[in-house]
Amino acid sequence: MKLTGSYTVPGPRERAYALLQDPAVLAQCMPGCEGLDRIGENEYAMRMKMTLASISGRFEGKVRISDANPPESFRLMVEGSGKIGFVKGDGLLTLSPAHGGTSVRFEGDVQVGGTIANVGQRLVETTARMLIKRFFDKLAAAASVLRATESAAD
Amino acid sequence: MATTVSKPDLLVGKSIRRREDPRLLTGTAIYLDDIKMPGMHHACIVRSPHGAARIKSINTKPALDRPGVAAVFTGADIASLGAVPCAASLPGLRVPHHHLLAQDRVYYQGHPVAVVVATDRYLAADAADAVEVEYEPLPAVTDPEKAIAAGAPAVHPEWADNIAFTFHQEGGDTAQAFRDAEVIVKQRITSQRLIPVALETRGVVADWRPGEKSLTLFSSTQIPHLMRSLVAGILGMPENLLRVITPEVGGGFGSKLNVYAEEALMAFIAKRINKPVKWVESRRENFQATIHGRGHVDYFELAAKRDGTMLGLKLKLIADLGAYHQLLTPAIPTLSVLMMPGLYRFKNVTADIVGVFTNCVPTDAYRGAGRPEATHGIERMVDMLARELNMDPVELRLKNFVGNDEFPFPTATGLSYDSGNYAAPLKQALAQAGYPELRTEQAQARKEGRLMGIGIATYGEICALGPSAALPAGGWESATVKIEPSGKVTVMTGASPHGQGEETTFAQMAADALGVGIDDVLVVHGDTAVVQYGIGTFGSRGTAVGGAALFYALEELKAKVRKFGAMMLDTDSVTLSGGACVDEKTGKSISFAEVAAAAYHAKKLPPNTEPGLVSTHFWEPPNFTFPFGAHLVVTEVDRETGNIEIKRYIAVDDCGKIINPLLVAGQVHGGVAQGLGQALWEQAVYDDTGQLLTGELTDYAIPKAHFMPWIESSHTCTPSPVNPMGVKGVGEAGTIGCSPAVVNSVVDALAPLGVRHIDMPLTPEKIWKMIAQGGQA
Amino acid sequence: MIPQPFDYYAPATLREALAMIASGEHKILAGGMSLVPLMKLRLALPEHVVDLGRIPELNYIAESGGVLRIGAMSTHHDIESSAAVRAHCPLLAEAAGHIGDAQVRNMGTIGGSIAHADPSADYPAALLALETKIRIVSANSDRTIDAAEFFVDAFTTALEPGEIVLELQAPVEDQGEGYCYEKVPHPASGFAVVGVAVRVKKAGGKIAMARIGITGMGPRPFRDSMAEKMLESGTEIGQATQSIGQGEEANSDLYASGDYRRHLARVHAARALRTALTRAS
Secondary structure, three states: OEEEEEEEEOOOHHHHHHHHHOHHHHHHHOOOEEEEEEEEOOEEEEEEEEEEOOEEEEEEEEEEEEEEEOOOEEEEEEEEEEOOEEEEEEEEEEEEEEOOEEEEEEEEEEEEEOHHHHHOHHHHHHHHHHHHHHHHHHHHHHHHHHHHHHHHHO | OOOOOOOOOOOOOOOOOOOOHHHHHOOOOOEHHHOOOOOOEEEEEEEOOOOOEEEEEEEOHHHHOOOOEEEEEEHHHHOOOOOOOOOOOOOOOOOOOOOOOOOOEEOOOOOEEEEEEEOOHHHHHHHHHHOEEEEEEOOOOOOHHHHOOOOOOOOOOOOOOOEEEEEEEEEOOHHHHHHHOOEEEEEEEEEOOEOOOOOOOOEEEEEEEOOOOEEEEEEOOOOHHHHHHHHHHHHOOOHHHEEEEOOEOOOOOOOOOOOOHHHHHHHHHHHHHOOOEEEEOOHHHHHHHOOEEOOEEEEEEEEEOOOOOEEEEEEEEEEEEEOOOOOOHHHHHHHHHHHOOOOEOOOEEEEEEEEEEOOOOOEOOOOOOOHHHHHHHHHHHHHHHHHHHOOOHHHHHHHHEOOHHHOOEEOOOOOEEOOOOOHHHHHHHHHHHOHHHHHHHHHHHHHOOOEEEEEEEEEEOOEOOOOHHHOOOOOOEEEEEEEOOOOOEEEEEOOOOOOOOHHHHHHHHHHHHHOOOHHHEEEEEOEOOOOOOOOOOOOOOHHHHHHHHHHHHHHHHHHHHHHHHHHHHOOOOOEEEOOEEEOOOOOOEEEHHHHHHHHHHOOOOOOOOOOOOEEEEEEOOOOOEOOEEEEEEEEEEOOOOOOEEEEEEEEEEEOEOOOOHHHHHHHHHHHHHHHHHHHHHOOOOEOOOOOEOOOOOOOOOOOOHHHOOOEEEEEOOOOOOOOOOOEOOOOOHHHHHHHHHHHHHHHHHHHHHOOOOOOOOOOHHHHHHHHHOOOOO | OOOOOOEEEOOOOHHHHHHHHOOOOOEEEOOOOOHHHHHHOOOOOOOEEEEHHHOHHHOOEEEEOOEEEEEOOOEHHHHHHOHHHHHHOHHHHHHHHOOOOHHHHHHOEHHHHHHHOOOOOOHHHHHHHOOOEEEEEEOOEEEEEEHHHHEEEOOEEOOOOOOEEEEEEEEOOOOOOEEEEEEEEOOOOOOEEEEEEEEEEEEOOEEEEEEEEEEOOOOOOEEOHHHHHHHHOOOOHHHHHHHOOOOOOOOOOOOOOHHHHHHHHHHHHHHHHHHHHHHOO
């Protein structure tokens, strides 16, 4: 399943880029993420509890950042598996200056397997989009908070 | 004075209500899941969530530690047992060893990996969730054309090209036919993968009796006797210590014409834990692990003269077999080849099948089994040719039909069509529809910008499977008829009906033959310890083969009864009527019960007379039967949404003589429903990694009662010379005639936009896009 | 198809129920037509299930002061067949009649349905077109919000942990209003690929008021106020519905792409409006 979209994050490109490389920020923004533990260069073990309406499931997996080209682009790979299925997302994130901050465009491929793929077809794409949107909403919030603390410090 | 004995009305030919129905409709029938036994355990199967993966490790301990768990079995436990059987053989066929449980790799989503056995179904399900399987996912391929392209992942590492077999068949001189052609029509036509959805899913109960060393296997199957022979083979146990019983079977459509891993697994487990064990398939397992049907990509080429004379037909058939062969997997596409000439006088045909492994559940027989695909192809091609020649599709068909005087007709694919009057059902359908008026109405609709279509499909099918030479395990059928000492009649048939209604039709036949009431006849089936032997019910063979066996068993028994009756009435010959033997000369009669009692009590038998009233007949059919028919469908396509409305559905089927018109109507209706399912809604979709995306009834659309059009069903009758009753079989006719009629109709509706072909299912969005793009797909 | 073990609670009063769910750790069973299948597939794994089905005070339909009040545990069948709903909010009765099948309509409830917020559910389109308010309570709060605020995203509502839907409050439709719910059902699930609910009022041969609620097309149901305004200012139906769903995200699945859904929303909005107009006096 191909997914594309773009979101605006407050603040300059360098800062948006740095936020996106920060495991603490990623952990905070990824829906249901309960923690990222560094296991290698730009690679983290992930624990996640996904809750969506009545559906809930625990996932364990990995987050990896590659092809870093600061502050323009990088690849983000997220994979997780649990009892209800498995998810693998691989996307290119491209950052460009935009009105009101930085535009982050993603172009990715999401693969879903197991029960969620077998019985959730009606909703898989809608859900994936929603989760990505939640991620960027939180990222934007994190960027705003950061900007607010910076201005307070100024 | 001559005594006239009034002949009671014969039951054959009458619409007798199904004697099976009261128990089915009141919920008192016993299905597999109704079976309960003391100490019975429950099995839950752990299945692969991946389409292709290496199994790195399996940890069963967390499951074993859970409450109520008796055992967990994995591939290592069953490695020495036999494989899931494939009975079909073709030259050069590659047969992967199909273990009951996966060994080091899984080949399709749903592949069984482990079995958890617990005291209760819930505990078994909880424990199955606790089994830890570590997989290393591997690249998969799920599209048969991609699978045979260079560089595709190998489904089975030992066969890099993914080709299970190739098969070539040729009749006449196709090359010459194509050289002589004035017009050649070519089209790629797909018959999408379908998922058989029987109301009752599969299920097995196995009961081991250690004292007797015998095993009773209850299974929701179409083939109890074949299952007994094959499961005994897998387990390496004597066949006569295994008993297979089919309780009530809630539909099969071919999906239960099989021996699956679960039957052998449950038998193995019952013996190992020394307790009865039950497994009932969930609907998700039905979707993932029961065979699928169809799965063809067909490249057709049709050669003809400008005057419409059809000269030759070429077919390249790419068959999606899935990851393994089930019982008949590789044989199914060969049935398509046999039927590809349809009802036409082709002299020259060539077919090449490529059977392809994919990381999907195996395909196998599903209502029609190879014949819907062939009929869909040829009937679409004929319509395309008609369009090319600017001829009415009716005229083109009539011009090329095998003539009434040409039977038995030898086909270019080596068959001998038994009997036919192919124009008759077509003409009847046209008359019923008011064909010329419909075309006028269509012309008017087109002027108004409405998209109205008239679609015709004629079909022939190969039924009454079949002569033993053509089937892997014999194509005969058996029947035993007993007159019990009390005069009641018991029929035991080797055909194992599972919804077809033979408890009614066979009772009609027996009642007529013996001159008894239908309520005096009991039809027994589906128990290998009771029924002599049998092949089963599939391929529209129940009545046409099983019924013929019954016919002869009844003839033999009648002779015995007459002999006893005449002896007791002290006359030369008697007739059987009104539950009695009647001496027509004197009018004297003696009841069946008295005759039976005398035959069993055997007090006054002349020397060398065999006591009892039982006869058994195993009947070998000399040929297939070839039913045929014409379906005419009127559709209207909603120009704005692409939605298809079926305005009229006319089905004229010729299945030879009819024993019970009510049951034939039921078969036609059900068959048409499944044909509509393929034409309009159903489609099994796997993604490239082997995930079944239509894994439940939420996404896989089977026809529902309120989707159905009114079916105007009628018949012509051309008796078959193959069996003594003249029947041909009707179980699959509706499905075979339906899909091409519907697609021809919709293509006809869209013809003004230049649409020439559409692949199934005809979903509204597909049609809408075609309309929006002016006929381009 | 067997759920994981769970504890089941069946409180007899609202008070008791709200106390039980205050922690937000409980899953609420309000008919179970979505929750139970998810539990059987083991996609939902609640440890505690609180069944609201035995609380009589949540099941009522009554009209007073120009407002139709519907208790959250009213079943779809109750709503479809209620004389009060048919008289005062016939659009809602019509939408209820399109939900699932007879068994689902006998078991499923309006509170359960909207709290689940399936993007393909039928009610939301009608609730938006009817400008319904939704009363939400918890052990220590009681608030009433517009349906438009209630539906936030796919499966996401304004409900906070510990809160439940208590009641729906729909303004009684005026005499002479026309209404229509048009639905394209998914052939497998019966869910709305697109569902359009409309209300219209005529005055002097023109459309004086139009309300259009759409479900199924996007992740959340929406009202198309632009199309409503165009209709109210005399734009012809065909043209006014051409812009429906513009700027709204559209769902795609195996059966229907986002573009097709958007197209269907437009076609069926126009059809629903035409039917509604013929019903209006």
